[in-house]
Amino acid sequence: MDISFHKPHLPKTAIDEVVKVLQSGWLTTGPKVQEFEQQFSEVIGARYSLAVSSCTAALHLAYLVHDFKEGDEIIVPSFTFCSTINTLMHVGATPVFCDIERETLCLDPSDVLKKITPKTKAIVVVHYAGMPANMDSINAIAKEHNLIVIEDAAHAFLTKYKGKYIGSSTNTTCFSFYATKNLTTAEGGMITISDSNFAEQIETLRMHGISKKAWNRYGKTGTWKYDVLNPGYKYNMTDISAVLGIEQLKRLNEAVKKRSEIVEKYFTLFSKNNNLVLPNNPRDERSQHAWHLFTIQLKDSARISRDDLIQKLKEKGIGTSVHFIPNHLQTFYKETLAPVHLPVTEDIFQRILSIPLYEDLRKEEIEYIAKSINELTS
Ligand SMILES: *Cc1c(COP(=O)(O)O)cnc(C)c1O
Secondary structure, three states: OEEEOOOOOOOOOHHHHHHHHHOOOOOOHHHHHHHHHHHHHHHHHHOOOEEEEHHHHHHHHHHHHHHOOOOOEEEEEOOOOOHHHHHHHHHEEEEEEEEOOOOOOOOEHHHHHHHHOOEEEEEEEHHHHOOOOHHHHHHHHHHHHHOEEEEEEEOOOOEEEEEEEEEOOOOOOEEEOOOOOOOOOOEEEEEEEEOOHHHHHHHHOEOOEHHHHOOOOOOOOOOOOEEEEEOEEEEOHHHHHHHHHHHOOOOOOHHHHHHHHHHHHHHHHOOOOOEOOOOOOOOOOOOOOOOOOOEEEEEOOOOOHHHHHHHHHHOOOEEOOOOOOOOOHHHHHHOOOOOOOOOOHHHHHHHEEEEEOHHHHOOHHHHHHHHHHHHHHH
């Protein structure tokens, strides 16, 4: 078998719509981006949705409008993709790495409390794998200490926390539509935000700092005039990407159903394997895991190391990945920041791997993956 770690599922209508955009003569940011933003807001229940070129761009702009700057300490999990952290460096702020809970693999509120100093400005939350973080505790801590909360929802499209979608709260939230994510526009991202002033700032910052009304200067309603209000960025999304997103929004129920069916199969097939720690579902029944990743952790009793398991699975034609190599162990951050020991993050990192989870994964493939893992670990 040859089972790749990820395969995107693009509906045929998405491909047709891309062709239409290519033939329309308008290739970049235009009406389709606006349509995608409106529909995204409706699905999530967000006040404002602003499309950008990536989640990395979304995070950078979120940090900018909340005025993160030199001297500010930002509490953030080390157990995330490097872009959550790199963008903090772009604004000159100092990442303060925080440990995670074993149950959710998201920020541990008790460690957040320990990391707060007079310089702390914000907490950046990551909803790991699509599992909602413990937001009630984190929001309460933020309120008590007057801190901003930003949510990295790269994995959390359609994650629900206590009945509400991630992205519908008052916290500024950043989504990714990168090729491997649950909804993809090849490259792309979205910021959901509830404050109209911040939304307006993001609109200009993502387009060279040019005032919103003037940037569409090659369109029918545009003009040659433009005014630069600040030295902004080139972080806009194209209509080519936006139609991919729009077409996927039309079949969300089907996409969610397929992912949860695969997850159910994995739970059943691994149920007798005592050498694995399987991911948790949220405890609150109004919450919902988005199942971006299906991770397994190897217990000490497993007769193979994580690295060897990855290699053996590769030899059997099964692609896997590791989310994530903790950032405090990466060369740049080891050399730049004060050393920190994060016992749970470091332990989980040694044991965890992500196995294939995508709509087009076939029943035989799921069974082959599970059988191979069960045999190799026991
Ligand atoms: C994928 C990812 C990002 C970056 O997303 P891009 O759209 O590729 O910039 C950020 N944070 C997390 C947790 C991710 O998994």
